[in-house]
Amino acid sequence: xxxxxxxxxxxxxxxxxxxxxxxxxxxxxxxxxxxxxxxxxxxxxxxxxxxxxxxxxxxxxxxxxxxxxxxxxxxxxxxxxxxxxxxxxxxxxxxxxxxxxxxxxxxxxxxxx
Amino acid sequence: xxxxxxxxxxxxxxxxxxxxxxxxxxxxxxxxxxxxxxxxxxxxxxxxxxxxxxxxxxxxxxxxxxxxxxxxxxxxxxxxxxxxxxxxxxxxxxxxxxxxxxxxxxxxxxxxxxxxxx
Numbered sequence: 001x002x003x004x005x006x007x008x009x010x011x012x013x014x015x016x017x018x019x020x021x022x023x024x025x026x027x028x029x030x031x032x033x034x035x036x037x038x039x040x041x042x043x044x045x046x047x048x049x050x051x052x053x054x055x056x057x058x059x060x061x062x063x064x065x066x067x068x069x070x071x072x073x074x075x076x077x078x079x080x081x082x083x084x085x086x087x088x089x090x091x092x093x094x095x096x097x098x099x100x101x102x103x104x105x106x107x108x109x110x111x112x113x
Numbered sequence: 114x115x116x117x118x119x120x121x122x123x124x125x126x127x128x129x130x131x132x133x134x135x136x137x138x139x140x141x142x143x144x145x146x147x148x149x150x151x152x153x154x155x156x157x158x159x160x161x162x163x164x165x166x167x168x169x170x171x172x173x174x175x176x177x178x179x180x181x182x183x184x185x186x187x188x189x190x191x192x193x194x195x196x197x198x199x200x201x202x203x204x205x206x207x208x209x210x211x212x213x214x215x216x217x218x219x220x221x222x223x224x225x226x227x228x229x230x231x
Contacts, residue, residue, distance in 0.1 A: 038217075038218075045221040045224055046158065046207070046218075047221070048218060050217075052216065052217070057217075057219055089158050091158075093214045099174075101172065102160040102173075103160065104157060106157045107157040107158070
């Protein structure tokens with residue numbers, strides 16, 4: 001069982017917007033602004049899409065945005081495109097143990113209809 | 114730009130030690146954190162741990178007793194050792210770079226598949 005909870009799947013039509021949630025606790029998502037989002041296409045390595053809750057690395061489309069409220073972080077993709085179909089993972093710094101580490105969500109499969 | 118390449122045996126016997134190396138090219142290994150992440154087939158990502166170029170480490174508590182990471186700045190390489198492996202350790206293993214707990218893991222290797230089987 002993953003430390004962070006994501007929906008197993010979401011779907012949307014081209015041009016629409018979708019949001020993927022990532023729920024943790026006050027020891028991780030809710031306690032720190034160290035939430036990242038990764039996109040992974042089949043057979044490929046993950047790609048950083050959002051870091052520190054809402055920041056986009058250089059080169060990532062502004063159709064991708066991140067936010068957080070309480071213990072839940074969210075990734076929103078606007079203007080869905082076929083190329084956005086992929087698995088998406090959230091991650092967070094966590095202090096739930098004696099020493100800090102990183103936890104991932106279970107992943108969400110995005111289908112573009 | 115910076116590229117990462119994992120290398121090591123693709124097959125490891127149960128109870129033995131898995132050893133992987135990640136080579137950093139196109140940039141310096143210094144002043145960054147270097148992580149290992151794994152992904153069993155069809156499943157999600159699991160962070161194994163990270164090492165700074167000074168040698169300081171952070172490990173996933175669930176794997177800490179079996180994990181050792183090291184760094185060789187002269188070779189621009191860092192390594193992972195996972196002891197007493199079982200079939201549950203079969204996965205694609207990725208190495209990745211981060212600047213701190215902040216900024217996320219911005220550069221990833223392509224991954225290497227390790228199978229634990231006799």
